[in-house]
Amino acid sequence: MNFIRTLDKWLVKIEEQILSYSIILIAIMVVGNVISRAVIGSSWAFHQEVSRFAVTVATFMGISYAARKGRHISMSAFYDMAPFPIRKALAIIIPAITALILFTLSVFAYEYFMSLVASGRVTTAMQVPVYLFAMFVPIGFVLGGIQFLRNMWVNIKEKEVYLAQEKKDYS
Amino acid sequence: MIATMLTIMIVLLLLGFPMMIPMMAAAIVVVIFFMPNIDPMFLVQQMMEGISSYVLLAVPLFIFAADIMSTGKTSKRLLDFVGAFIGHLRGGYAITTAAACTLFGSISGSTQATVVAIGTPMRKRLLSVGYKDSSAIALIINASDIALLIPPSIGMIIYALAAPRVSVGDLFIAGIGPGLLIFAMFAIYSFIHAKIFNIPLAPKYSWKERWKVTVKALFPLGFPAIIVGGIYFGIFSPTEAAGISVLYALILELLIFRTIKIPDVPKIALSTGLVTSAVFILVAAGQAFSWLISYARIPQMLTETVLGSDPTALQVLLIVAIFFFIGCMFVDPIVVILILTPIFYPAAMAAGVDPIHLGIVITFQAALGSATPPFGVDIFTASAVFNKSYLDVIKGTPPYIVMLLIASVLIILFEEISLFLL
Amino acid sequence: SEEAGTDDGAGAADDGTSDDGAATESQETYNWQFVTEEVQGQVQYEYAAEFADLINEKSDGQINIDVFEFGALGSEVDQVEQLQNGIVEFAIISPGFTGGMVAEGQVFALQFLFPDDQEVTQEILNTSEALHTHLSGMYEAHNIKPLAYFTEGAMQWTGSNELRTPADFEGFKMRVQESPLIMRSYEAYGADPSPLSWSELYTSLDRGVVDGQENPIFFIEDASFHEVQDHMTISNHNNYVAMSTVNPDFYNGLPDDIRALIDETVEEMQPRVFEMQAEMNEELLDSIINNTDNPTEVIELTEEEREAFRELALPVRDFFRDEVVGDEGREMLELLEEEIAAHE
Ligand code: NA
Ligand code: NA
Numbered sequence: 001m002n003f004i005r006t007l008d009k010w011l012v013k014i015e016e017q018i019l020s021y022s023i024i025l026i027a028i029m030v031v032g033n034v035i036s037r038a039v040i041g042s043s044w045a046f047h048q049e050v051s052r053f054a055v056t057v058a059t060f061m062g063i064s065y066a067a068r069k070g071r072h073i074s075m076s077a078f079y080d081m082a083p084f085p086i087r088k089a090l091a092i093i094i095p096a097i098t099a100l101i102l103f104t105l106s107v108f109a110y111e112y113f114m115s116l117v118a119s120g121r122v123t124t125a126m127q128v129p130v131y132l133f134a135m136f137v138p139i140g141f142v143l144g145g146i147q148f149l150r151n152m153w154v155n156i157k158e159k160e161v162y163l164a165q166e167k168k169d170y171s
Numbered sequence: 172m173i174a175t176m177l178t179i180m181i182v183l184l185l186l187g188f189p190m191m192i193p194m195m196a197a198a199i200v201v202v203i204f205f206m207p208n209i210d211p212m213f214l215v216q217q218m219m220e221g222i223s224s225y226v227l228l229a230v231p232l233f234i235f236a237a238d239i240m241s242t243g244k245t246s247k248r249l250l251d252f253v254g255a256f257i258g259h260l261r262g263g264y265a266i267t268t269a270a271a272c273t274l275f276g277s278i279s280g281s282t283q284a285t286v287v288a289i290g291t292p293m294r295k296r297l298l299s300v301g302y303k304d305s306s307a308i309a310l311i312i313n314a315s316d317i318a319l320l321i322p323p324s325i326g327m328i329i330y331a332l333a334a335p336r337v338s339v340g341d342l343f344i345a346g347i348g349p350g351l352l353i354f355a356m357f358a359i360y361s362f363i364h365a366k367i368f369n370i371p372l373a374p375k376y377s378w379k380e381r382w383k384v385t386v387k388a389l390f391p392l393g394f395p396a397i398i399v400g401g402i403y404f405g406i407f408s409p410t411e412a413a414g415i416s417v418l419y420a421l422i423l424e425l426l427i428f429r430t431i432k433i434p435d436v437p438k439i440a441l442s443t444g445l446v447t448s449a450v451f452i453l454v455a456a457g458q459a460f461s462w463l464i465s466y467a468r469i470p471q472m473l474t475e476t477v478l479g480s481d482p483t484a485l486q487v488l489l490i491v492a493i494f495f496f497i498g499c500m501f502v503d504p505i506v507v508i509l510i511l512t513p514i515f516y517p518a519a520m521a522a523g524v525d526p527i528h529l530g531i532v533i534t535f536q537a538a539l540g541s542a543t544p545p546f547g548v549d550i551f552t553a554s555a556v557f558n559k560s561y562l563d564v565i566k567g568t569p570p571y572i573v574m575l576l577i578a579s580v581l582i583i584l585f586e587e588i589s590l591f592l593l
Numbered sequence: 594s595e596e597a598g599t600d601d602g603a604g605a606a607d608d609g610t611s612d613d614g615a616a617t618e619s620q621e622t623y624n625w626q627f628v629t630e631e632v633q634g635q636v637q638y639e640y641a642a643e644f645a646d647l648i649n650e651k652s653d654g655q656i657n658i659d660v661f662e663f664g665a666l667g668s669e670v671d672q673v674e675q676l677q678n679g680i681v682e683f684a685i686i687s688p689g690f691t692g693g694m695v696a697e698g699q700v701f702a703l704q705f706l707f708p709d710d711q712e713v714t715q716e717i718l719n720t721s722e723a724l725h726t727h728l729s730g731m732y733e734a735h736n737i738k739p740l741a742y743f744t745e746g747a748m749q750w751t752g753s754n755e756l757r758t759p760a761d762f763e764g765f766k767m768r769v770q771e772s773p774l775i776m777r778s779y780e781a782y783g784a785d786p787s788p789l790s791w792s793e794l795y796t797s798l799d800r801g802v803v804d805g806q807e808n809p810i811f812f813i814e815d816a817s818f819h820e821v822q823d824h825m826t827i828s829n830h831n832n833y834v835a836m837s838t839v840n841p842d843f844y845n846g847l848p849d850d851i852r853a854l855i856d857e858t859v860e861e862m863q864p865r866v867f868e869m870q871a872e873m874n875e876e877l878l879d880s881i882i883n884n885t886d887n888p889t890e891v892i893e894l895t896e897e898e899r900e901a902f903r904e905l906a907l908p909v910r911d912f913f914r915d916e917v918v919g920d921e922g923r924e925m926l927e928l929l930e931e932e933i934a935a936h937e
Contacts, residue, residue, distance in 0.1 A: 062448020405801030
């Protein structure tokens with residue numbers, strides 16, 4: 001159990017670093033290109049590709065982090081109004097099905113990744129393999145699925161309703 | 172197939188699933204059970220495609236800049252400056268918010284970026300002077316709509332490409348009338364709303380006090396000046412302006428005001444990343460969903476059914492309005508315009524609709540759809556950025572929806588509103 | 594794609610009305626998808642639409658082809674992957690968008706390679722062994738079967754200042770696609786090539802973020818770039834070449850008569866599309882010239898003026914040979930150069 005807790009701590013750290021530096025990387029690329037073009041008159045051929053890479057990484061690696069923090073957007077009108085037993089049941093069923101969908105998507109994402117590996121295609125500007133862009137997608141879905149399973153578990157274990165592992169339902 | 176898809180989506184949506192799940196679950200079920208020849212990995216291809224548009228980069232960058240400025244002093248000083256001049260007027264802050272959204276939207280061309288960049292600081296101020304959060308957010312997401320109508324509008328550029336022989340310049344001019352019409356409606360409403368709810372007025376500032384606040388706001392005022400000037404004088408594109416605003420915010424807060432330190436930057440970026448991911452995963456899901464619908468040629472099937480033979484101009488425009496409105500509830504307006512315009516264009520021309528007028532109706536409905544429940548990227552963005560529940564975000568929208576529907580009817584019925592400047 | 598020609602893709606959409614996919618064996622109907630990189634009124638889409646009509650007619654309604662405009666199925670690269678997978682049976686592909694996979698396809702980005710005369714160029718595109726054997730073979734190795742190569746028109750320059758000599762490109766910010774080869778081509782003229790997203794191009798030209806761009810005439814007019822540019826140069830510096838392609842597994846699995854029908858129609862389309870693009874580009878060039886609201890000064894390069902650019906463009910072929918492709922590509926270019934020389 002201790003091992004898992006340590007692993008989890010590291011995982012959060014890594015997720016945070018990845019999310020944070022993806023955003024900083026986008027800013028550096030866009031700003032750097034403007035300055036380079038305006039000052040030395042030459043654009044960065046790679047700035048669009050690197051930005052696209054960073055956006056993809058942030059989006060898919062963020063699934064799990066947003067799930068941990070309960071920041072995924074949902075329409076909670078019915079959920080909020082439901083009486084406690086139903087809300088409790090939903091708090092278990094929703095993350096369970098969500099995890100199932102994310103795991104399914106991770107399989108598709110892995111297949112897509114493998115198809116890019118097989119094609120050997122490289123990007124136009126940087127000439128790096130395209131599969132690098134798709135690499136984080138299956139990982140993001142798997143981590144996201146695991147996190148939703150934990151959101152489910154916390155609701156099975158605890159009495160109260162948790163919107164996410166780290167976010168109790170206040171109502 | 173359509174029935175299965177809709178049922179899954181509505182049920183999961185109402186139960187309160189994270190919003191990407193209704194779309195992706197419906198897509199997965201449809202692909203597996205109804206479209207055996209489609210390799211489901213293409214859903215992932217399209218999710219990645221959905222977030223790869225360069226223009227979308229403006230969203231995380233403006234969120235980042237706004238996060239930096241609200242951590243530090245910039246946004247407060249800017250708002251103090253605005254308040255010193257309009258705080259004593261009835262509905263002044265609300266009207267200023269609408270105006271700021273309109274102006275900023277015209278620069279960034281993106282409704283989502285406007286929600287973030289103007290919404291973040293203005294919402295705080297609206298709350299502090301006594302507005303309910305729901306009215307503040309509703310004002311912000313709806314005023315950001317106007318962005319798509321004021322040049323340079325990305326929506327119009329895309330329409331011009333999809334519609335043969337339409338001039339982007341003419342569209343830009345034609346958007347001004349409707350844009351101002353909606354702004355006027357919002358301004359009048361803000362005035363009446365402030366009166367009815369008796370929003371307290373701030374004391375009027377003397378010119379001496381105004382001068383003091385202005386001096387304090389000098390550096391922050393460089394922010395809009397650099398953005399507008401930089402785009403106007405062709406130093407950078409609208410998306411690049413979002414990056415420059417990050418740079419300027421960092422220079423102010425790190426070097427000049429010294430309110431944040433280097434190690435704070437990754438922390439702020441983390442919160443930006445969290446919000447970006449929550450919104451972009453929905454943009455991604457929307458693209459996968461729209462790809463499936465396009466592949467199955469559902470828009471064509473539906474339009475053939477509803478348009479019938481020989482529709483009148485008014486009928487075509489109404490149907491166009493409904494289709495774009497619904498489409499943009501789910502998917503990014505740019506994608507919807509690209510997919511649906513060619514489907515309707517020939518019928519509209521046959522019915523004698525002016526192509527510029529059609530473009531304005533389409534752009535307007537696209538903007539409207541992205542701010543309207545249940546799906547709407549602006550709502551998602553507001554929910555993520557302001558960390559408010561979905562319901563809190565949409566609670567205050569009904570008056571705006573009524574106004575926008577009225578505007579939409581006027582714009583459809585009277586093509587002069589769009590064409591009078593041409 | 595393994596059971597080619599069954600009522601698959603689009604048929605699935607109709608499932609609401611028909612009970613069962615088991616179609617009658619005797620009168621088999623085909624439903625195919627044809628995706629293009631352009632929209633209605635542009636060359637690729639009109640090609641595909643006419644191709645679909647012809648096939649439908651010839652097969653007495655037995656073959657139905659749905660034509661997809663750009664945007665419906667994602668980006669150009671997405672479309673290529675969908676063709677390779679057999680989700681769509683036919684696609685029109687610009688070799689430029691497959692440069693990361695078949696680098697040799699970038700040969701069409703080389704400036705001043707093909708003859709000035711468009712008809713001769715199309716003749717080479719129709720008959721070249723370098724293209725039909727060498728290049729097509731490289732595509733087939735990636736599960737893409739090119740059926741034909743055609744020009745959508747010559748590429749032209751637009752700019753905020755007149756572009757007549759290489760000196761005019763000095764410090765000129767030229768918007769290009771993200772390709773190193775194209776960037777190298779404009780660097781050779783002394784320009785500052787700037788990769789910029791298409792969706793921001795109109796505004797960026799208007800405001801001067803970039804000074805100019807290249808495209809065929811029909812596209813310049815359609816995207817209204819002439820509205821925000823004062824000058825246009827009929828440079829004919831290369832051709833926008835596209836390929837009509839088919840998924841090879843699907844194609845090889847078809848009955849002989851159906852395959853023959855496709856081949857025959859592809860052949861018939863070649864003169865048609867040449868005429869189509871010529872008419873479109875001519876008509877829209879007139880419309881740019883006659884647009885008094887947004888006047889655009891149009892000049893045409895003389896032979897000597899083209900020569901100055903040709904000289905600077907020649908070393909870019911070395912870049913293509915040394916940095917972009919391998920031995921196969923070098924052989925292909927050599928053969929193509931011979932074929933072109935034989936036509937001059
Ligand atoms: Na057009
Ligand atoms: Na012009």
